[in-house]
Amino acid sequence: MKIGIVGAGMVGSSAGFALAIAGYANEIVFVDKNEALAVAQAEDISHAVPFMSATRVRAGGYADLAGAGIVVLSAGVGQRPGESRLELLGRNTAVIRSIVSEILAVVPDPILLVAANPVDIITHITASISGLPPHRVIGSGTILDTARFRSLLARHMEISPQSIPAFVIGEHGDSEVLAWSGAVAGSADLVSFAAQLGKPVTEEVRKAIDHDVRNAAYKIIEGKGATYYGIGAGIARIVRAITRDEGSVLSVSIQTAHVAGVDNVTLSLPRVVGARGVTADLLPDLDHEEFEALKRSARMLKDLSNSLGL
Amino acid sequence: MKIGIVGAGMVGSSAGFALAIAGYANEIVFVDKNEALAVAQAEDISHAVPFMSATRVRAGGYADLAGAGIVVLSAGVGQRPGESRLELLGRNTAVIRSIVSEILAVVPDPILLVAANPVDIITHITASISGLPPHRVIGSGTILDTARFRSLLARHMEISPQSIPAFVIGEHGDSEVLAWSGAVAGSADLVSFAAQLGKPVTEEVRKAIDHDVRNAAYKIIEGKGATYYGIGAGIARIVRAITRDEGSVLSVSIQTAHVAGVDNVTLSLPRVVGARGVTADLLPDLDHEEFEALKRSARMLKDLSNSLGL
Amino acid sequence: MKIGIVGAGMVGSSAGFALAIAGYANEIVFVDKNEALAVAQAEDISHAVPFMSATRVRAGGYADLAGAGIVVLSAGVGQRPGESRLELLGRNTAVIRSIVSEILAVVPDPILLVAANPVDIITHITASISGLPPHRVIGSGTILDTARFRSLLARHMEISPQSIPAFVIGEHGDSEVLAWSGAVAGSADLVSFAAQLGKPVTEEVRKAIDHDVRNAAYKIIEGKGATYYGIGAGIARIVRAITRDEGSVLSVSIQTAHVAGVDNVTLSLPRVVGARGVTADLLPDLDHEEFEALKRSARMLKDLSNSLGL
Amino acid sequence: MKIGIVGAGMVGSSAGFALAIAGYANEIVFVDKNEALAVAQAEDISHAVPFMSATRVRAGGYADLAGAGIVVLSAGVGQRPGESRLELLGRNTAVIRSIVSEILAVVPDPILLVAANPVDIITHITASISGLPPHRVIGSGTILDTARFRSLLARHMEISPQSIPAFVIGEHGDSEVLAWSGAVAGSADLVSFAAQLGKPVTEEVRKAIDHDVRNAAYKIIEGKGATYYGIGAGIARIVRAITRDEGSVLSVSIQTAHVAGVDNVTLSLPRVVGARGVTADLLPDLDHEEFEALKRSARMLKDLSNSLGL
Ligand SMILES: NC(=O)c1ccc[n+]([C@@H]2O[C@H](COP(=O)([O-])OP(=O)(O)OC[C@H]3O[C@@H](n4cnc5c(N)ncnc54)[C@H](O)[C@@H]3O)[C@@H](O)[C@H]2O)c1
Ligand SMILES: NC(=O)c1ccc[n+]([C@@H]2O[C@H](COP(=O)([O-])OP(=O)(O)OC[C@H]3O[C@@H](n4cnc5c(N)ncnc54)[C@H](O)[C@@H]3O)[C@@H](O)[C@H]2O)c1
C-alpha cells in the first residue's frame, strides 16, 4: 500500500523510517511545506531501504498522494518544554484544516491517521471537516501511552511487553486513565500475575508506574526536546493493522457516539483496527474509580470541543 | 544460535522450515536414525533459505550438535488415526532415552525442547534421565492447544489471534483445560469483549470451541494423516523466546513442584520463557470447575507417571 | 492481499505455511478436490498463525477465491522416484485446464502463479487457455534451481546465499543452464570472488555444483518422497515481490516472444516482478557454451509444445 | 545479543531504533556523556518496543556494557554545513580515545562498530589503541554510500535495490570509488541490464548518479541539518550480519594489510561479515580508472594517517 505522510518533521520521519525498516509500506510519499526538509527526510530514509525492504520513499506535493490508502497527519509543531498538549491546539488546528482539503482533493476515500497534537481534538476536527466516516479518521490517541504502560510493566515484571495486554484509555494527555482493573496477563489478573512473579504491584509501584506513564513525554522532552521514536513506531503499528487487515485491538482515538455518559466525543478506547479502519469499540472492565476518571476525561474533551464550537 | 533437531520427520522438519523462514536460528542441524531422510529435509529446507534468511541447514550425527544452544526432540512416531496420545507412550519412551544420552555426551548444558508425544510424560522422563534442571527441559505442551483456542476465538470474533491472550493448561491431551474464566482481551473479560463485538460467546459457542480445540488434532489427522505445521511454528516460537531472551508468557510443560494439590507433575501452565529457559510459572485465574479440571488433569498425569515408575 | 491456493498437497501447503509465517498474505484460501485435505491443511496452518501473523487461513470452494489478487496453481501430482518432469505432463495438464476456467469465473483478472510440473509447459498452457496477458501467468520455473545454485555456492564459499546473485535459466528440468559466466558477487566475478575467499571454483567444484543443482530434486525425492519446502518458500518469495510491488529480479517462467532464436517459448530468465506481474525480462551475460545450452533448452521446450499442439 | 551504543545522538539513537524495530538485539544500552539525553533516547525507543519486539532498551554507564557482544561508537559530533568529513577529525579523535579504554575495561573482547566520522581514520585509531585484532574493529565505512548507490540505481531502473549488488569502496568521503565496472545484476553487467530494461546508463546518468552519491550527505544536511536514518539502518544491518553469523558481503572499513599498493590502510572494500567480525576481504573487478581512483583514495587516507602519526 502507498502511504502519504504530511508533515516530515521528527514524528513523520520516524514513522516513515519505521515503515521502511519493517517493510509495511510499498511506497511512502512525504509532503511538507518545508520542501527541502521533505526531500532530505525522503533521501535519508531511502538510504536505509537497501538494507531492509523494497519500499520506495520520496518527497512530493499533494498531487503525489494520489492512490494512497492511508495518509498520516503529522504536520504541526512539537510540544515545547512546559507546554501542555492543549496549548498546542491553536498552533495546530489551522494547519490541519488546510491540509485535509488538499488531501481530499487528490485521495477521495483515504484512511486518515492523525498524530498531530492535541491528537483527540485534532482528530475530532479532522473527522468533522473531512466529512469522512469517523471510523476512517483515526487518531493515534493513547496508543503511545499504552506502549509506555506496557513497557513499564514489562520492566517491573521482567517479562516481554508483548505478554502484557494492558491499556490506557481516554484523552492522550493528563486526564488519561490506566485501565488497571481489567488488565490481565497469562490469564491471571495483573496484580496476581505480578505477585506470582515475585514482583508485586504494590501501591507504591502502581503510583510510580501511573506517574511515569503520565510524565513520560515530559521527561523525554526534557532530555531531547521532543518525542518521536515511540509515536513513530505506534503509527507504523496502526498502518500494519490496516494494510494487513489484522483486526488488531489497539487503543486509538475516533469520534465515538457515547462513552461514559458523554455523547459524540473523540477519545481512545481499545478498538478493532483492520482494512476498513476501526470496526468495533470496546469498553474495558473498569472499577468505579477508573470509570469516573474516564467520565471526567470524556467530559473534559467534550467541554473543550464545545468551547471551540466544534 | 545453533539449534539441533533430533527427529527429522514432519514435526521436526516443519519446525526447521519455520525457523529458517523466520530467521530465528543461525544454524540448524538435523539428526535422524533415517540418515537419508535427515539429509533430504536439510537439503529441501536449505533451498528455502536463499529467499529468506542466512540460516545454515544441514544433516549430521550427534557429534554435529556440538555448540547447540537448544536441541529439539521430535523423534518418535506420529499419532495414528484413533490412537490416543497416551497410547503412543510405549513407542516413544525408548527412543527418547537413547537420544538424550547421545545429546548430553556432546552438549553438556543444552535447553531441551520436547515435542514427542505424549509430550508431558516424555518431558517428565527427559528431565529425569537428563539430570538437567527442570526449567531447561521444556515440553511444547499446550502451546499448540493455546494456539488452537486463540485461532478459534479469533475466527469467531473476527479479530486478530494476537489480540486474544487466552490459554489452555494442563495435559496436552484429552484432560486439558481451557482457561475461559481468566481470559481477557482489550482489558475486558473475554465474554464481555465478545458481546461488545456482537459475537457473544454463548454456551453453544463455548461448547463448540471447547470441542474443536480438543478435537483439532483428530480432525487434521483424519484429513492429512498427521499434524505438523502448527506444532512446527509453536516450536519456532519457543525457540525465539529463548534466543531473543524475551521473557514471553507461553503455555509450556515442565516438571512442576506443586500444582492444584499435586506434587512433582509435568504439565502446562503459562510460563515465562527466556534465555535461561523457564524462569517463572503462573497459575491463571480459574473458576471452581476449571480448577477441579486442572486437578484431575494433574492427577491423571501423576498417576500415569507413578504407574510407569517415573 | 488475499491469496488462493488450488492444490493443497505438500507444495501448496508448504507455500501457505511460509506465507503465514512470513506474514505476506492477509488471507489464504485453499481449494482442493480432496476437501478433507484442504480443511486439514487450513486448520493445521491456522494453528501456526497465532505465533506469527494475523493471516486468516481457510479452505473453500472456487467461489471463495473471489477477491484474490494471486492464485497459486499447485494441484497435480508430485514427481515419483525415477519419473522425469516431462513424464508428469499428461497427469497434470488435464487438471490445470479444468481449474483455470473455474478460477476465471470468479476472479476475472488474477495473477496466476503456476507451480505444477512440468512447470514451463503447464505455464505455457495456462497462459494460452486463460487468455490472460502472459506477464500475469508466472511459472515458478527455475526460482528453485536458482536457490539451489546459491545454496551450494554459499556452502562452498562459506558466505550468505543472499550475497550471491547467481541465476539458473531455461527449463526447470534437465536442460536448465547455470549462468556461471555472468555470476558476480561483491562486484567481482564469481570465480575471482571465490578464489579471493580461498575457496576456488575449480573445474571439479563447478562440476559438482552443476551436478548437485540438477540432481537436488532426485536426491530429496529419494530421501523423503517429494520436494516441497524449497518450492513453498520460492512461491512465497514471488508472492512477496507482487504484494509489496518490489520490482525484484527473480528467475521465473513466462511465455516469452523471443529467446536465443526461439519464438514464443515459456522458460525462465531473470525477470522483474512487481504488482503488475512480470514487467521486464533480462538476458544474462552468457559465454558461447551457455548460450548454446540455453538455445537447446528453449528449442526442446518449443518442440515439446509443438508436439502437444500448443 | 546485548548491544552497547556509546553516543546517543541522532546516529546512535537511529541505530537503536532500527535494531529495536527489526528485533536484531536482545538488549540495548545507551551510554552518553549527556546522561539525560541517553535516558531520553532509551525511553523514547523503549516505547516503540511493545509494537515490535522484546528488546530491552535502557541508558547506563560503561559498567552496564558488561556482557555486550558489540559496542557501537557513535559519539562525536555531526558534520556541520560546509564542513568536510576530515575537518571533523580533531573534534572526534579525542572523544574516541577516552571511550575505547572505558569500554575495554568492562568488555574485554567486543566487536567494535565505528560510525563516528571521519570513519576510516577513527576506525584506524580505534583498532590501534584498542589492541583488538583489526577484523573486530569495523567502521561503517561506505556501507551508507553503497546504499545510496543502490538506491539511486534502483530509482533509475525502477527495480528493487536488493536486486542490485553494486558497491562503493575506498574512503567514506570525497575520494570514494563507485565500482561500476564490476557491478552486475541479474547476472548481466549493470550497463547491459539497464539497457535491457529500457533505462540505459548513459554517460549523463552515470555522472548524475556519481554526483548524487558523493553529495547525498551534503544535500540531506542542507535540508535537515544532519544525516542519521540511513546510517542508523546501516549499523543495524552490520549488527544483523554479526549476531546471525550471516557471512554477508558488506562494504565496511577495517585496517587492511595491502590494498592497491598501499600498506596498512583503513578503508572500505566488500568484506564478509559474520559472528567473528570480518572474515575475508574482496577486491572488486575494477577498470584502470577505478583502480587508480582506489589507489588515490588509499594513498590519501594513508598520508593522512601518517601526518597524524598513527
Ligand atoms: N500523538 C502523539 O502521541 C504525539 C507524540 C509526539 C508528537 N506529536 C505531535 O506530532 C506533531 C509533529 O511533531 P514533530 O515533533 O514531528 O514536529 P516537527 O516540528 O518536527 O514537524 C512538524 C512538521 O510539520 C510541518 N508543517 C507545519 N505546517 C505545515 C503545513 N501547513 N503543511 C505541511 N507541513 C506543515 C513543518 O514544516 C514540520 O516539518 C506535533 O503536533 C506533535 O505535538 C504527537
Ligand atoms: N507436541 C505436539 O503438539 C505434537 C504435535 C504433533 C506431533 N507430535 C509428536 O511429534 C513426534 C514426531 O511426529 P512426526 O509427525 O514428525 O513423526 P514422523 O514419523 O514423521 O517423524 C519421526 C522421526 O523420528 C525418527 N526417529 C525415530 N526413532 C529415532 C531415534 N531413535 N533416533 C533418531 N530419530 C529417530 C524417525 O526416523 C522419523 O523420521 C511424535 O511423537 C508425535 O506424536 C507432537
Ligand SMILES: NC(=O)c1ccc[n+]([C@@H]2O[C@H](COP(=O)([O-])OP(=O)(O)OC[C@H]3O[C@@H](n4cnc5c(N)ncnc54)[C@H](O)[C@@H]3O)[C@@H](O)[C@H]2O)c1
Ligand atoms: N515447480 C517446482 O519447482 C515444483 C517442485 C515440487 C513439486 N512441484 C509440482 O507441484 C505439484 C504439486 O506437488 P505436491 O507434492 O503438492 O503433490 P500432492 O500430490 O501432495 O498435492 C497435489 C494436490 O492436488 C490436488 N488435486 C489434484 N487434482 C485436482 C483438481 N482437479 N482440483 C483441485 N485439486 C486437485 C490433489 O488432491 C492433491 O492434494 C506437482 O505438479 C509437482 O510436480 C513443482
Ligand SMILES: NC(=O)c1ccc[n+]([C@@H]2O[C@H](COP(=O)([O-])OP(=O)(O)OC[C@H]3O[C@@H](n4cnc5c(N)ncnc54)[C@H](O)[C@@H]3O)[C@@H](O)[C@H]2O)c1
Ligand atoms: N559513518 C557515517 O556514515 C556517518 C553518518 C552520519 C554521521 N556520522 C557521524 O556519527 C557521529 C555522531 O553523529 P550524530 O549526528 O549522532 O551527532 P550528535 O551530536 O547528535 O550525537 C553525538 C553524541 O555523542 C555524545 N558524546 C560526545 N562526546 C562524548 C563522550 N566523550 N562520551 C560519550 N558520549 C559523547 C554527545 O553527547 C552526543 O549525544 C558523528 O561523528 C558523525 O559525523 C557518521
